[in-house]
Amino acid sequence: MHYRNFRTAFFLKAFVIAIALGLVSCKEKPNTAAMSEGAEKITTEIRDIERVEPPNWWVGFKNTELQLLVKHSDISERTPRISYPGVHIKAIHKADSPNYLFIDLEIEKTTEPGKFNILFEHQDHEALMYTYTLMPRLKPAEDYIGFDSSDVIYLITPDRFANANSENDIVETLQERRIDRTDDYARHGGDIEGITDHLDYIHDLGFTAVWPCPLLINDMPEASYHGYAITDYYRVDPRFGTLETYKALSEGLHQRGMKHVMDQVVNHCGIEHWWMSDLPFKDWLNYQHYFENEGRAIITEHHRTTNQDLYASEVDKALETGGWFVPVMPDLNQRNPFMASYLIQNSIWWIETIQLNGIRQDTYPYSDKSFLSDWAGAIMDEYPNFSIVGEEWSTNPLLIGYWQEGANNKDGYDSNLKSTMDFAMQEQIVKGLLEPETWGTGLIRLYNGLANDFAYPNPSDILIFPDNHDMNRIFTQLGGDIVKTKMALSYMLVLPRVVQVYYGTEILMNDFEKPGDHGLIRTDYPGGWEGDPVNVFTGEGLTDDQKDMKGFLKTLLNYRKHSKAIQQGKTLHFAPKDGVYLLIRKAEDEIVIHVLNSNTEPIAIDLERYDELGLTGTVFKDIINGDEVLWKDRLTLSKPGSLILTSKF
Known part of the structure; x- marks a missing residue:
């Protein structure tokens, strides 16, 4: 850190460290609630350390363990210390590089959100400090x-x-x-x-x-x-x-x-x-x-x-x-x-x-x-x-x-x-x-x-x-x-x-x-x-083809958005025959029939093959163009493409 007034900054920092270490206190025996309240009121965050990741965390997870990656020059020569209710250092790991520490924390389920200082002490040098934040979760995990x-x-x-x-x-x-x-x-x-x-x-x-x-x-x-x-x-x-x-x-x-x-x-x-x-x-x-x-x-x-x-x-x-x-x-x-x-x-x-x-x-x-x-x-x-x-x-x-x-x-x-x-x-x-x-x-x-x-x-x-x-x-x-x-x-x-x-x-x-x-x-x-x-x-x-494709997709997507049959219905399909393939999605009172036709010439398909569906006499609507289609005897397909029918309209 760089300060214009080094002397003032030095004493200010020493005072903050003393508070964190418990050397300066307004009460002889501060209780847990008071310490938590004090930590939450930290307004001047100190970042002596080059990098700490994750940069913050939350309270209230099922997994109460958190591992901090700390990156700073020769940080392995320092010992971290935390004084915050419900947060405990379980283990400290040195890496192969002397510029890393990995700190295992335990964050109790009852820990309150707030800010706290992590001190990195050295027997021959001034302690470094990093202000860490535990945040409240915005909504339940579910x-x-x-x-x-x-x-x-x-x-x-x-x-x-x-x-x-x-x-x-x-x-x-x-x-x-x-x-x-x-x-x-x-x-x-x-x-x-x-x-x-x-x-x-x-x-x-x-x-x-x-x-x-x-x-x-x-x-x-x-x-x-x-x-x-x-x-x-x-x-x-x-x-x-x-x-x-x-x-x-x-x-x-x-x-x-x-x-x-x-x-x-x-x-x-x-x-x-x-x-x-x-x-x-x-x-x-x-x-x-x-x-x-x-x-x-x-x-x-x-x-x-x-x-x-x-x-x-x-x-x-x-x-x-x-x-x-x-x-x-x-x-x-x-x-x-x-x-x-x-x-x-x-x-x-x-x-x-x-x-x-x-x-x-x-x-x-x-x-x-x-x-x-x-x-x-x-x-x-x-x-x-x-x-x-x-x-x-x-x-x-x-x-x-x-x-x-x-x-x-x-x-x-x-x-x-x-x-x-x-x-x-x-x-x-x-x-x-x-x-x-x-x-x-x-x-x-x-x-x-x-x-x-x-x-x-x-x-x-x-x-x-x-x-x-x-x-x-x-x-x-x-x-x-x-x-x-x-x-x-x-x-x-x-x-x-x-x-x-x-x-x-x-x-x-x-x-x-x-x-x-x-x-x-x-x-x-x-x-x-x-x-x-x-x-x-x-x-x-846009070209006419682009407008047509955009309209096609928009119509189908917006139907699908509210279709229980497509989203979670039962699926049944019939093996392709004569270049025509039918797939059916069904949920409660909604039936969606998807027909793929590869024939370049008009073809009339015999609907008797699909009698197990029990749809004879049912009126469907073409999802794309709104035309009504009666499911009875034969279905004429005049051109190749897809036909998407719904019973719900």
Whole structure:
């Protein structure tokens, strides 16, 4: 600390330390209540220490333990001391680096919120001090309600959605200091306020939740826009906004009855992370010795099956979960107990701070799976109604199902993970819609793909999606065919699933120019920048096809938002025949029938095949255009596409 008047500051600080040590007191024997009251009245916070993480905590958790990471020059030579009712130091751990201490605290269930000083004493030097805050929790743990099959989540790449605050586009203290919207891999200026300002638009489209790609700081020299190379796990990237604007996003969502899903990354950090210049332990990272001694990273070979493979070698298993994802993303060693605690506490800190409803965990099978079970278990134990979805990029349903809680895994593994991502079904939908109709191709792929639900403990908790920030846009995948794109979207939106839709799908955004190019996949949302010739938010400049797709999706999403049949109804489907595939969702007095038709010529289907439904004579309404349809004898389908009928109107 630096003071203009060192002498005055020295005596002031000495007096504060004396109070904290109990050497100065207004009462001979201060009682617990008085000490708590005094602590709560600390108004001058002292920050002699470079870094303490988590930066604050809360009272009232089931788990009464907290581990503080303390970073400061030669801090290991000092002894921490706390005098606050209900807070006790259980253990002090030195690291391999002398500049770290890890302090295990016990926070009793009856501990009152307030501020207290942590003293770091040294026999030869003045004590250092850090003011720590214990906060009251804003709501009961049970009220953190996660996402489920009633939700459709809007996925956003924040840098590319909308720029509401141009003043934070460039931050001179960070390494990447340029805005270039013509460069797919540069920053474009989108920010948190840009999302918050358009929540009404997202809500009116019919979405019930928002998942932004990571918003934490990526102080990397290039391509820092995507967010997956975090350089400080407790700091919002200032080019996106502040912690307060992040909170405002959550508040805006909750005011509209919507949910907030945070994209987190426990597998790796960015190579410019603050701890990379002074790692706490020799095993803080995986394959750390290669990086430090040979100047190279050991890269994973992406053999994700080693997590389940009964015959996998130890070397293959170690390389899968220990290898770095890319050379600029060091792989975190969650087998180090201090790293494990750090990551678990960080997730909980963000849940409480931002009032989250769910977490999307990146690159799930690349982390140590024992840690993942502990991580998810710790979160779900504190927040029983919360939701976590893990990214398992596999088209094998067996691998996807392995990670879901309740799976009867042969190795006894219990993930504690509520939801996984349905890459398998996504692939089958795209393949089926692109193929000709034969005995084993075409719509039968969709039917067989859904039949795999028997392998999942809870199919309706699995997350389906047409595309995401790492894949070709769905319109691109389906060859620019609007009818097939509508078929894919409508089918996914009536399945027993949580659904995620990537921003821009509603206006047929694509990556035709450079298919698969991540920078193009994450392109700017028209109207998010002042002066854009096309503005999706106002409708200005949209083509007829874009308006039609937006209207189609909006109508279906808003119906789904109130449909018990789709959200939690029973599912029945009939094997495709003559290029027609029917799926039915039913709950109480509501029936939704989804028809996929691949025929380019008109076809009349005999409804006798569906007599077990008992629907003869029932009048349905076409959800999209409002036409009435009588379910009797034959149903004529005049063109290819999807027909979505409801009995409730």
